[in-house]
Amino acid sequence: MKITLDAAAEKMISKVMAGRPGMLRLVYDTENCGCGMSGVPTLHLVSKPGAYDIPIENSPYPFWIDQMQAVFFENELSLQGEENTRTFRLDGPSQFYTSNIFLIDRREA
Secondary structure, three states, rough: OOOEEEEHHHHHHHHHHHHOOEEEEEEEEEEOOOOOOOEEEEEEEEEEOOOOOOEEEEEOOOOOEOOHEEEHHHOOEEEEEEOOOEEEEEEEOOEEEEEEEEEEEOOOO
């Protein structure tokens, strides 16, 4: 799996990281969505990957995804930053996943 970031996304992530260590997790969030097959993509900034996470190829930031959630996404993804709204848009080669994704900082203090 691979995720490509545009310049705005890189800049926005760098700002949220604020020079502190961390890694990004692409999450298929099903909380309050009705069932495990209905969910929305979200981005979390975390201190360490989850127990079942696998890496997503990316530069310059480490990205991870739960291996069971990877089935909901294409092998190649692109993440665009929307600086005006401080949100992200996620696309694949054959589909648009969602926009208005917030980066949620869940790093340990």
